[in-house]
Amino acid sequence: MVNYDEIIDRRNTACSKWDGQGGDYIPLWISDMDFKSAEPILNAITKRVNHGVFGYTHDEKKLEEIVYDFYKKEYNYEIKKEWIVLIPSVMPGATMACRVAKGDIMFNTPMYPHIRRLPGEVNCNALEVPLKLVNDKYTFDFEAMKEALDENIKVFVLCNPHNPVGRVYSREELENVIKFCDENNLLLVSDEIHSELIFEGKHIPAFTINEKAKNISITLASPAKTYNIPALPLGFAIIPNEEIRKIYKKEILGVFGHPAVLSVEAFKSAYTECDEWKNELLQYLKENRDYVEERVSRIKGLKINHNEGTYLAWIDAREASIEYPYKFFLDKTNIKFSDGVDFGREGFIRINFGCPRANLKEAFDRIEKVLGSVNSFV
Template identity: 30%
Template sequence: MPHLFDDVRPEDLRHADSYKWTTHPAEVLPLWVADMDFPVAEEITDALHRRLTRSVGYPQLQGDPALLDLLAARQTARGHPDLPREGMWLLPGVVPGLYASVLGLTGPGEEVLTHTPIYPPFLSAIEDHGRRTRPVPLLQQESGWEIDWGALEDSVTPATRLLLFCSPHNPTGRVWTREELERLGEFALRHRLWVVSDELHADLVLDGEFVSLASLGADIAQRTVTLTGPCKTFNTAGLPIGAAMSANPALIARLQLATRGVMAHPGALSIEMWRAGLTHGERWLGEVLDYLKGNREFLAQELRHNLPEVRFTPPQATYLAWLDFRAFRWSDEAYEFLLREARVGLNNGPTFGPGYQGFLRLNFATSRAVLQEALARIVHAAS
């Protein structure tokens, strides 16, 4: 039986308001920037229409009480009981939260650890303000991507202050196990590191169980800032909003002080969208997760049968596939090659950290027909 998302077509998506679909020429299929091609939940669009019938003046600038209550309940369900209200800060997005964290929890010249490959703003948040990146590459195993614990220990110096952590991980799609997170928490406590855990993709788990780092005990919670937002979950990147939360309000105060006067507040429609998603978006999200699982399996099958040279571990979360094309003679220009020869636009590996030339990130949150056509083009170009 056809699914609603099967009707998603390039001609409907390629409009002037879409960054994703207008960056490349019209003949290119864009499977790159992390937003979904699926229509937004009707419950959200209906809520936005109703909101426009009321005032769109300044929203609650100290934090919308109804939204903060919903977020507190969500965090309680994830093992963060009694999150103090002064430990919750609404932001104009998760990326500003990364920057605020680096500015508030480190000083110029100090070091920040992060696992690579990693979502590019992790790296720019460190480097743009004179901090030093200590990249710790993940291990690429046959079973998937894993933390290199020895390299992590070796990367710590007396100047290391902060660990920027991505959970679930972008771009590999790893869902970290409780045992891995407990070991990471012990590492951070032993070295007296602050931890910022970007949990933006926590609602998009396809396999396994998501565990929030700060839920593992009072000690690690006191040293952790958790970042979250709705834009990946509900496909609303054009309505930017996020939140920084901590059991230790002093950490949030440091972020606020470091960005005073330059951090914007979220807009009224963004607040309304997030409230509607948290209240009424579960049915839509369930349909999305089912469709993403089907696309993930289709992608894995096509690569296994038609491009076995590509190393790929199906992601446990997100709608992003991290593909290793290094077996091909053109891997040094993999991004340019597939853009030119296959007319498919992906994300280039080197933007995710040093040493990832030949890797590409593919966004499979689109209709099965678009995904099938993109893969057929890639297979033909690579043959």
């Protein structure tokens, strides 16, 4: 059993999440977890470090076999190994995927900041169309998406499971995404980096939906988020369409080099040795999810939509009469959330609950002290 309640001091370790703040600062923002990676990954890395030589790697065929086996086991789907293209990580892969279509990009908001930065990296324009709330659940607004389309839009970027709202999209929703892209000649770029962090429903990889999906999609994934190894970057693109794959490989030629040797070891171990660790992680994260939703429901002025996957949650603070929630909580409680403005929505914050529950308890105790509980206003 892994002790996910263990408090690990990450300060002064060149850590983006924890460094730069003093005192009783609680970081609940950037999306990495405060848990040790799985023991098999640590052992694989240690063994390679002890070898002492870090030359160029040549493990592409082995990694392709691992990805093939993973999708067969996880999704009962046999991909072809030639569909797999190794990439440094998901976001560089997404940048190159958007360049394939040579046009503007559409995506839905709220959307995590790096996808919102894609237009600057691709040198194109972006069209942001809000998701809509239906029965307190975020979903696509296809009418608004169709109305917003213009002839310059060539790419639709999907995030599934969705960061930050935590949706795990249904087959029907994904079928409608494929239909929308196919009817409007859009390349579908699907970011699926959180695909193993599922609490409810089942993740459905975009390219598995139907034959149309295989012909118009680039699916991107990586073990980085699930196994907490984002600083050991290595991912892959799955591109069934031969012509799209050929263009993609041409785009990345000379840009993406050999994968780093420790990243290769972590990748192999994550997908072949860490199921037990992952299952325990999912149970702990689900309990954290439930804890966060319950605590938010008790605090005056805050709302939260139900999370189905990822270790991220989207909190609506618009009824709390706070001008700038991100700054308010940082100044008044010394808690750093992700700023909803960066996701395209004012009045919201994103919380990362991939941490020991004691950190969440302390954070919400502070918030409740500042805002008050719902019961105290009845």
